[in-house]
Amino acid sequence: MLSLTERLLFILLTVICLTAAAYTFTDMFKIILSGQGQLGMDRAPQRVLAGVKALFSQGRILRRRKITSVFHWLVAYAFIFYGLVNVVDLAKGFTEFDVPGVVGDIYRLIADVLSVAGLTAVVYFIVRRFIVADPHLKTRENVLLHPSARDGIARDSMFVALFILLHLGFRFLGESFHIALHGADVFQPFATAVSTLWTSAGMGPAALEWWVHASWWLALGLILVFIPYFPTTKHAHLFMGPLNFMTRPDRPALGTLDKIDFDDETIEQFGVSTLSDLSQTQILDAFACIMCNRCQDACPAYATGKELSPAALEINKRYYIKENMSGLADGSREQIPLMGMAISESAVWACTSCGACVDVCPVGNEPMF
Template sequence: MIKQFVFSLSLLITLAVFAWSVRRLWSFFRLTKPAYPIKNIAARISHTMNVAFGQSKIFRKPVIGFMHAIVFWGFLVITLGSIEIVVDGLTGSERSFVIIGWFYDFVIASGDVFALLIIAFIKIFLLRRMFMKIKRFSGVEMTPKANWDAQISLYFIGFLMVSLLAYNMGYVSNHPNGYDGVYPISATLVHLIGINFGWLQEPGWWIHILLIFCFANYLPYSKHFHVFLSIPNVFLANLAPLTKYPNLASITREVNLMLDPNAAYDDTIEVARFGVKDVQDVSWKNYMDSLSCTQCGRCTDVCPANITGKLLSPRKIFVDLRHRMNEIGPLAVNGKGDEKSLLRDYISEEELWACTTCNACAQECPIDISHPNLIMDMRRYLVMEEAVAPAGLNAMFANIENNGAPWQFSPEDRLKWTE
């Protein structure tokens, strides 16, 4: 009874803290604008199975992609075992899911094997971050805090797996005449070492579940929040072709008014800002992308602008969006503001105009973030609200206005080449 009480209290505190974090983020989401409608559910499910669960984009880097996929799949399997631990903690039972039979054996055996693999791969990930100078792990957006955040999350995951194996080894040792489930790694270690690890069962159980509770409440403030959001973010991704940029509803409305002689102008509709200047102008999907971003750097790694030494880093765009929302969000929720904005205070004009809109970043992103969509919206603000653009574009705009084409030739002279 004491164990059940302590566990229930721990679970209640965990859920309360997590609910507070979710409520805080929800208040930030309410500051954003609508995005595209969520349609084609069947296509979205298929896409999610391929990209999120199948990890198809991760395998573009085969070796490290395979390791990451194993960690991801292992987490899915071990999560099922964690649900059983929660049920056991609330009811005071042990191995309560054993009634599902062979599938239980499969899940427990898979979790046991995955735990060992994840420990090995986490060590490799840590060594890569600490000692290997991998270019995509650097950049102005990758502050010391971001690097420490990555290492803390990796340690969390590593200790979760160690505690799981310790719990399993203790359970196997305490049931020499037969136990529920299959433990290929834990049982082998117990038999090879030849020591009774029964004393590990209880502390292993507690350490494992408390680490899960702590990790769950650390994630909303970590770059590893993608543990929760990556699958939903892929499901909610824009399924339109990458090169199709959405039109501004206000511009579409104005064009329709000009084309329809019988249309009447509705002056009750509030004129929205053209494009994006600050986080209140982005869509909820843009903000979700910023929370989901794994900061893996694959987008920046393939960006031709970044490769050729320009300031643009696609990853930085969404890291800055998240940081800016964390800064202004608490103020904006209470109707207050500051003198800063996402544009210029966080993201410079030079970064935005360096983008070639080739969509290599969006193609490479393992969780389907569309960087050019946000970049184009910020460009729209510069051009349509402030009339600010590079000299070459301003000349083109003037030519279109005066000559009906981007070139500096009169329409009357356009066919002279035929002579």
């Protein structure tokens, strides 16, 4: 359990980080709500169920890139379960609370296994992007891509990967230090195995207790520090993806375009010109995008060498928003045309409205609609 000083410091850090997060999250939702129309809010139970199903099933992820998808599945479930782990660890830090009995045994076993699974998966993704340099993660030079995106995507990916690696890693190490201090735990086989390193190294009770506290601070402190940055990173897909499934528009069939009433004389502009001309769900798509390029792989126009990449469209929107977030949120930023910023004219004409990008997107985006 934390000392009184530690508790006060943690509360102070929480207030600072959540205050900062309130500003960034408010900006994000202001930008989304600046779009046209409304997010789908009817049939609330069905929509909530769709979001929950998308989050827990990870169904669309497994359609392509089978091996990579399995590793993403491991990271996703580790992070979902860590929502519970973080709450329990927070309670342990401030009280004598622990999950009791058989439920506690099962909880510790799942946390131990998912910690190792998640860490293994993150290492896989780091190797895949930065050592193997998987070509699926790149976009051809003839495709319009925001100047900050080609290098920025890699930096953002490393930032997110290190955050997950350190968050899971310090929590796992904290358990190993705790086990070294209090004895082996059959329901935490991996952490128990690592704990033998500390006992073999001759670490005493005082040192182990210090590391238990340090690991707790680093694991939970990272979460607090990272929260304000969520809207600016692709990690926002954790909650924006399910929200996308909950609020997406109803379409009679895949590939059905929104109707334009050319007889309505009150309409001063057909189609869109700037970001605020897009619908709210189209702006939400940019925040939900995980930048995995699955839609790019599925696009027949991209496969034939044309300038169209559905992924690039969402990425360009996202980087434009990221660089102008405060101005777009308060309306002070003069918007520039989407044509030439988010997509080229040639790419627009290359789209066949086949819906392949929509069908494959794991976060429910509709890039070309």
